[in-house]
Amino acid sequence: MNPLSFLTQMIRIAIPYLFAASGGVVAERSGIVSLTLEGFMLSGAFGAVVGTHYSGSPWVGVLTGMFGGLVFALIHAITTIRYRADQVVVGVAINLLAIGVTRFFLKLFFASSSNSPRVAGFGGNIKAAGFDNPLLWLGLLSAPVVAFMIYRTPFGLRVRAAGEHPEAAESVGVSVERVRYLAVAISGILAGLGGVYLALDQHQFTDQMTAGRGFIAISAVIFGRWSPIRAAGACLLFAAAETLQIQLQGSHAIPSQFIEMIPYVLTIIALAGVVGRAVPPAALGKVED
Amino acid sequence: MSVSSLAGGAQPTFAATPWRERAEEALIPPLVALLVALICGDLLILSYGQSPAAVYRLLLEGTWGNAYGFGQVLYKATTLAFTGLAVSFGLRAGLFNIGGESQLAAGGFAAALTGLALPLGTPLIIALILCMIAAGCAGGVVGAVPAYLKTRFGAHEVIVTIMLNFIVLALLNWFIAGHLHVPETLHTPEIHAGILPRLADINPRFHGSAANLALIVALIVASGVWFYLFRARGGYELRAVGLQPEAAEYGGISVGRVWMKALTLSGMIAGMGGINYVLGYKHYYEDGFASGAGFLGIAVALVGRNHPLGVLLAAFFFATLSQGGLAIHAFVPKQMMDVLQGVVIIAVATAVPEVRRVLRSARKRGDA
Numbered sequence: 001m002n003p004l005s006f007l008t009q010m011i012r013i014a015i016p017y018l019f020a021a022s023g024g025v026v027a028e029r030s031g032i033v034s035l036t037l038e039g040f041m042l043s044g045a046f047g048a049v050v051g052t053h054y055s056g057s058p059w060v061g062v063l064t065g066m067f068g069g070l071v072f073a074l075i076h077a078i079t080t081i082r083y084r085a086d087q088v089v090v091g092v093a094i095n096l097l098a099i100g101v102t103r104f105f106l107k108l109f110f111a112s113s114s115n116s117p118r119v120a121g122f123g124g125n126i127k128a129a130g131f132d133n134p135l136l137w138l139g140l141l142s143a144p145v146v147a148f149m150i151y152r153t154p155f156g157l158r159v160r161a162a163g164e165h166p167e168a169a170e171s172v173g174v175s176v177e178r179v180r181y182l183a184v185a186i187s188g189i190l191a192g193l194g195g196v197y198l199a200l201d202q203h204q205f206t207d208q209m210t211a212g213r214g215f216i217a218i219s220a221v222i223f224g225r226w227s228p229i230r231a232a233g234a235c236l237l238f239a240a241a242e243t244l245q246i247q248l249q250g251s252h253a254i255p256s257q258f259i260e261m262i263p264y265v266l267t268i269i270a271l272a273g274v275v276g277r278a279v280p281p282a283a284l285g286k287v288e289d
Numbered sequence: 290m291s292v293s294s295l296a297g298g299a300q301p302t303f304a305a306t307p308w309r310e311r312a313e314e315a316l317i318p319p320l321v322a323l324l325v326a327l328i329c330g331d332l333l334i335l336s337y338g339q340s341p342a343a344v345y346r347l348l349l350e351g352t353w354g355n356a357y358g359f360g361q362v363l364y365k366a367t368t369l370a371f372t373g374l375a376v377s378f379g380l381r382a383g384l385f386n387i388g389g390e391s392q393l394a395a396g397g398f399a400a401a402l403t404g405l406a407l408p409l410g411t412p413l414i415i416a417l418i419l420c421m422i423a424a425g426c427a428g429g430v431v432g433a434v435p436a437y438l439k440t441r442f443g444a445h446e447v448i449v450t451i452m453l454n455f456i457v458l459a460l461l462n463w464f465i466a467g468h469l470h471v472p473e474t475l476h477t478p479e480i481h482a483g484i485l486p487r488l489a490d491i492n493p494r495f496h497g498s499a500a501n502l503a504l505i506v507a508l509i510v511a512s513g514v515w516f517y518l519f520r521a522r523g524g525y526e527l528r529a530v531g532l533q534p535e536a537a538e539y540g541g542i543s544v545g546r547v548w549m550k551a552l553t554l555s556g557m558i559a560g561m562g563g564i565n566y567v568l569g570y571k572h573y574y575e576d577g578f579a580s581g582a583g584f585l586g587i588a589v590a591l592v593g594r595n596h597p598l599g600v601l602l603a604a605f606f607f608a609t610l611s612q613g614g615l616a617i618h619a620f621v622p623k624q625m626m627d628v629l630q631g632v633v634i635i636a637v638a639t640a641v642p643e644v645r646r647v648l649r650s651a652r653k654r655g656d657a
Contacts, residue, residue, distance in 0.1 A: 035451070075635065085638040088385055088447050092587055093638065097631025103624035104333065113624070215451060222448060257463035264452035271444035280445070287642075 006243055008129045012201070014239035015139035016041065016194035016210075020217035021224070021231045022142040023190030028226055029150060030183035031163040031176075031283040035091030036076050037191045038214025039098030043068035044192025045199035045209055046102040050109060052119040058200050061119070062135070065199070069192020070185060072098055077184040081177055084287045099208060106207065114207050121200040135197045142190060143232035150228060159183050163281035191217070219267040225278045238263040310648065315594045317644045319603075322592065322636035329632045330625065337621045344617050351616020352609045358616065360488055360498025364570065365608035366601075367500070368393070370507040371562025372586025373604050374514050375428075375555045377595040381518060382551035383531035388435065388450030389559045390583025391457035392428035396560025398461055399427035400567045401574035404480025416483035420568055421506070421561055428560015429553045431457055436552035440545035446552065454583070465576045476575035485569040501569030508601070510558060515597040527551055559583065588634045591641075607633075 020041055024034040047068025052061030076094050079085040103113065110116045123132035130136060150156040158179045161169035166176045191214065198213070199205050216238055224231030245259035270278040331341045352358045372389040379386035386392075403423040407416050435449035469477050485502045489495040518524035529537040530547040538544050566578050589607055593599030610630060614623030 033447075035447075079635055079639045083639045084642045085635070088387070089587065089591060089638040090635055092387065092584060093631050093634035096584065096588075097628065097635065100624060100627025100629075100631050104622060104628050107622040107624055108337065113622070212455065215455065218448075219452065255463050255467060257459040257466075260459045261456045264455045267452050268438065268444070268449055268456075271448060272438050272442040273444075 005129075006247065008131070009246070010236065010239045010243040011140070012130045012136070013242050014235050015136055016198045016213050017217050017220055017235035017239060018139045018232055019142050019194030019197065020191040020214055021220040021235050022146040022228055023187035023194075024218055024221040025146060025224075025226060025228045025231050026150070026159065026183045026190070027187035028221060028284060029163045029281055030159045030180045031166060031281060031286065032077075032080060032180055032184050032187075033087040033091055033285045034187060034218055034221065035088060036072070036094040036214075037187070037194075037217050038210055038212065039072050039095040040069040040188045040191035041195035041198070041210045041214045041217075042095075042098040042102055042208070043072045044195030046105070046195075046205050047192065048196040048199045049116045049119050049205040050105075052121075052200065053109075053117065056120060058120050058122055061200060062193070062196055065196035066189045066192050069188040069190075069195065071188075073184050073188020073192075076188075077181050080287075081180050081184070086287075087285050095214070102205070103207060106205065116205040118203050119200070121203050130201075133197075133201070135193070135200065138193065139197060142193075143228045143235075146190075147228040155179075155182070160281075163283055166283050216263050219263040222267050222278050222280075223263070223270045225270070226281060234263075234266075310652070313648055314645055315596070315599070317648075318637050318640035319592050319594070321640040321644070322633045325636040326629050326633045330629055333625045333628060334621050339620050344621055347617050347620065348613040352612050356492075356494035357496065357498050358612060360495040360500040362605065362608045362612045363488070363504055364499040364501070364565070365611055366604040367504045367507045367565045367569075368562050368582045369585055369589050369604035369607055370511060370601055371565070372559050372583050373589030373593060373600040374507075374511055374597060375559035375562075376586045376590035377593060377597070377600050378514060378518075378558060379551055379555040380590060380595050381524075381531045382527045382547055383534060384436075384439075384548060384552055384555070385447045386432065386435075386450055386552060386555045386559070387447055387587065388431060388453050388457075388556065388583070389586040390579050390581075391454040391461075392431045392556045392559035393562050393583050394461055394579040395427040395431050395457055395563075396424035397563025397567045397578060398464070398574050399423040399560070400483070400563050401477050401480055404483040404568065404572075405477065407480075407482035409481045411482035413483065413485075417485065417564075417568065420483040421564060424560045424563045424567075425557040426560070428563070429557035431560070432556015433549065433553040436549045439552075440548050462576055465574070471573075474575075475577070476571070476573045479572045480567070483568050484572055485564070487569065499570040501565070503565035503569040506561070506564065510561065511597040511601055514558070518597070523550065559586065585630065588630060588637075591634060591637050 020037045024037050027034045044065040048061040048065030051064025052058050072094055076090055079090050080087045106116060107113055122134060123130065125132050150159060158169065158174050161174060162176045162179045169176050195210060198209060220231045220234035220238060223234040241259050241262045245256050248254065334341045334344050352362050372393055375389055375392065376386055400420040400423055403420045404416065407419065431453060434453060435446040438444040438449050439446050465475055465477070471478055488500040489498060518528065526537065526542045527547055529540065529542060530544050534544050567574055585607055589600055589603040592606065593603035607630065610626045614626035617623065
């Protein structure tokens with residue numbers, strides 16, 4: 001096994017997780033449950049393909065993909081923040097809705113129930129091994145940028161306050177609702193970018209192409225104990241396991257299903273507190289009347 | 290993550306609210322959701338250049354309008370009734386079981402293994418009972434894990450059940466792909482015993498539809514759930530914990546024990562749903578047969594307002610949507626129904642707290 005090719009493949013696999021997990025950290029730190037990342041990613045991927053297909057430019061696809069994630073994020077934000085709908089229920093529904101909407105419009109726009117036509121993408125130089133794709137660099141930057149925002153800016157302080165002690169935040173004049181709206185919107189855009197990377201990397205949209213990646217991202221958020229940098233570390237760890245599985249294929253050393261389980265098993269272990277208990281933000285998912 | 294707003298079904302207090310007000314709070318949200326879904330459906334149909342009235346007529350003809358379509362609706366409703374009852378049972382205790390997907394699959398797997406192990410010619414009733422026990426136990430084990438982790442370590446059941454879905458489905462996939470499949474397929478051999486008669490065997494008009502006697506089992510389970518929740522002491526404790534865990538604990542109920550019982554039983558109910566496909570339809574376990582039915586159980590419980598009767602009606606409604614998609618596919622893609630499912634869930638989830646607030650403030654004004 002070539003260590004350099006292992007590393008590059010691992011990073012390419014990690015990029016969608018990094019985007020989505022960074023978004024998940026922002027929303028969850030503000031107190032909103034992010035079971036929606038899967039749906040945001042899927043709508044982002046679809047938006048990217050539609051935009052790229054009709055304009056011919058992947059940059060337009062980036063914008064429409066971000067917009068796709070944002071639209072679903074706003075549905076989640078309005079129903080759970082303004083109308084106080086249960087975040088878990090709406091989260092599950094957002095994921096179902098994203099599958100349905102992308103399927104319906106796949107049929108409407110491209111007359112197919114499985115995949116879109118091929119679209120343009122970034123880079124493509126074989127020697128660059130994917131590192132000539134600007135989205136890859138953006139993905140690597142997403143976690144440090146979110147970390148800076150959460151820990152070093154006034155907005156980040158408000159996000160953390162909204163997630164830990166919303167009453168205290170309100171009492172000093174912070175609009176918790178507005179902070180949460182922004183946090184969910186940011187999570188939609190970031191997770192949407194994860195989907196954009198995925199779709200443009202494969203040069204097409206396929207039905208349910210995110211295939212559980214949003215849930216791996218939420219695992220990374222929990223396993224990383226809601227810290228952007230640790231969550232990014234978890235993303236890299238999960239991607240490394242996946243790369244190992246791909247590179248070991250054919251040798252049948254470990255059944256692939258057991259590698260697939262790693263992120264989920266680690267998340268449960270983290271939640272059960274066997275090695276350093278994962279404690280969520282105090283106000284996560286709570287609705288005050 | 291609090292589910293207290295959902296735990297009590299329609300009403301937040303035990304019995305103090307008058308019957309009419311409870312009925313209003315229970316029935317208005319699903320009706321609002323239906324209206325929203327109809328409007329969204331209209332828009333989608335129009336976006337495809339078709340006439341909504343014609344498409345809806347086609348939908349009704351293809352589902353309730355003929356025996357085959359109706360049989361298919363009943364078949365799909367059966368699985369959804371099991372998963373919906375499972376979710377609502379957990380919610381009554383204030384617990385969110387999102388593991389229906391893997392509990393259903395584990396149950397179907399166990400039922401198939403039992404049906405394979407039993408000798409040919411085992412009397413149906415014995416085989417059925419053994420398969421159901423196996424399915425229930427398998428689902429129950431999957432449900433007991435998050436229950437234990439919650440009571441012992443405080444791990445949130447929403448995340449644990451989601452993570453377990455992936456783990457259990459990967460394990461089952463490993464069993465099937467690596468050990469038990471008929472070559473070239475992803476399913477087990479056909480079972481020898483426990484094959485449930487189809488409705489078509491009783492009334493030939495249902496010919497071709499997959500509806501089978503698991504439907505009767507679902508109705509029996511629903512009555513059992515109703516009796517337990519509203520007439521048995523355990524159900525009273527369970528609902529008390531769902532409404533106010535601290536008060537229940539103070540009242541002498543062991544909250545941890547109720548949580549264990551509620552999630553384990555919830556998993557068992559979802560697991561038993563596996564018989565509909567395995568014993569009633571295909572007669573083998575196939576990888577991925579549960580696809581989506583576990584998640585839709587959440588929608589069914591929500592729209593059914595956590596009452597067994599409501600859950601049955603909601604299962605019937607969602608089964609109609611899914612079968613209806615096939616009926617209209619020539620004119621509007623069946624994927625429209627995937628969209629409407631999501632819309633209905635979001636609309637109900639949004640309408641429940643909003644309707645409650647509006648009704649409350651209206652009543653307060655009325656009192657003043």
